[in-house]
Amino acid sequence: AAGVIQSPRHLIKEKRETATLKCYPIPRHDTVYWYQQGPGQDPQFLISFYEKMQSDKGSIPDRFSAQQFSDYHSELNMSSLELGDSALYFCASSLESGGNTIYFGEGSWLTVV
Amino acid sequence: AQSVTQLDSHVSVSEGTPVLLRCNYSSSYSPSLFWYVQHPNKGLQLLLKYTSAATLVKGINGFEAEFKKSETSFHLTKPSAHMSDAAEYFCVVRGRGNTGTASKLTFGTGTRLQVTL
Numbered sequence: 001a002a003g004v005i006q007s008p009r010h011l012i013k014e015k016r017e018t019a020t021l022k023c024y025p026i027p028r029h030d031t032v033y034w035y036q037q038g039p040g041q042d043p044q045f046l047i048s049f050y051e052k053m054q055s056d057k058g059s060i061p062d063r064f065s066a067q068q069f070s071d072y073h074s075e076l077n078m079s080s081l082e083l084g085d086s087a088l089y090f091c092a093s094s095l096e097s098g099g100n101t102i103y104f105g106e107g108s109w110l111t112v113v
Numbered sequence: 114a115q116s117v118t119q120l121d122s123h124v125s126v127s128e129g130t131p132v133l134l135r136c137n138y139s140s141s142y143s144p145s146l147f148w149y150v151q152h153p154n155k156g157l158q159l160l161l162k163y164t165s166a167a168t169l170v171k172g173i174n175g176f177e178a179e180f181k182k183s184e185t186s187f188h189l190t191k192p193s194a195h196m197s198d199a200a201e202y203f204c205v206v207r208g209r210g211n212t213g214t215a216s217k218l219t220f221g222t223g224t225r226l227q228v229t230l
Contacts, residue, residue, distance in 0.1 A: 031215045042203070042222050043157075048215040055215035090156065096215060100164075102147065102207065104157040 002026055004093050004105035012111045013081050021076040021108045025093030031055070032074045033102070034066060035090040043090060049074060050096060081112045115140040115208040119221035127229050132191040134224045136178075136204035139185060145207040145216075146187045148178055151223075152200045160202075163187060174198070199228045 005024040013019050025032050031050050035043040036059075045058030049068035060066075063081075068074045078085060088109055094102040120135040138144060148160040161172025168180040178189045187204060204221040 033215070033218060043220055045218065045220075050215040056217065092157075092218075094216070101159060101162055102205070102218065103159070104149070106156040 004091055004103050006089075006091050006105035006108050008108060009106065010109045010111075012113060014113055015081055015083060017081050017112075018077070018079045019081060019110060020078070021089050021091075021110070023074045023076070023091030023093075023105060025072055025074070025091075026103055029072065029093040029095050029103075031094045031096045032068055032072070033090075033092040033094075034060075034074070034076050035092070037088045037090060037107075038084075039087070041087075046076070078110075081110075083112050086110060086112045115144065115206050115217065115219050117204050117206050117219050117221040119202075119204050119224050121224050122222065123225045123227065125227040125229060126194045128196055129193050132189070132194045132198065132226065134189040134202050134204075134226065136187045136189065136221055137185055138187060138204070138206045140206055140208055142208060146178075146180060147205040147207065148172065148176070148187075148189050149203045149205060150200045151203065157203065160189070194226075194228045196228050196230075199226055201225050 007022045033048045034046040037043045046060040048055040052068045064078050066076045088107040090107045092102050092104045116139045118137045146163040149157040161170045163170050163180045171177045176191045202224045206219045208217045
């Protein structure tokens with residue numbers, strides 16, 4: 001069965017550069033979540049989308065933006081990268097109705113040097 | 114509003130002994146509850162979920178959890194630990210979203226399970 005696909009899996013950027021992470025949800029899923037997990041930390045909610053509209057925002061810096069496209073894939077754009085942005089970024093997708101399971105991607109490792 | 118409390122940040126068991134990872138929740142509505150496992154440098158894998166059907170839920174790798182509404186608990190158990198069970202475990206509550214919005218997910222702070230010989 002298809003899972004949540006994230007790309008790239010690993011990314012190394014320098015400070016002040018820009019990075020874009022992509023998330024391809026499971027087909028027919030209408031909801032996407034983005035999480036950031038720093039080393040040894042719990043996942044922190046960044047932002048969610050439902051039916052291509054932003055639904056909720058968490059602790060997402062102003063330097064970050066995200067959107068969900070017509071084909072339901074989502075992109076997280078991060079600008080003016082800082083060392084503290086180094087983390088594992090998860091995407092999750094779900095079908096909103098009926099308490100359906102939330103499936104997580106393998107994550108994208110971002111290292112800022 | 115909803116919240117999740119994982120009562121133990123670290124649990125250490127011997128291989129072959131039972132595992133108990135505790136999770137308490139609060140939610141304004143009947144929530145969906147999930148347990149996920151994360152092995153080092155890996156993503157989150159679903160172990161099991163409760164969505165208002167049977168209160169005793171069986172998951173993968175011999176894990177199960179019992180939803181107890183009166184105690185607002187969803188503890189994760191396994192009769193016999195295996196070395197490969199050593200990982201971080203997250204209890205997650207999915208609350209009802211407003212119409213036209215995504216549900217809110219709330220993570221517990223995680224429990225690190227150590228399995229010793």
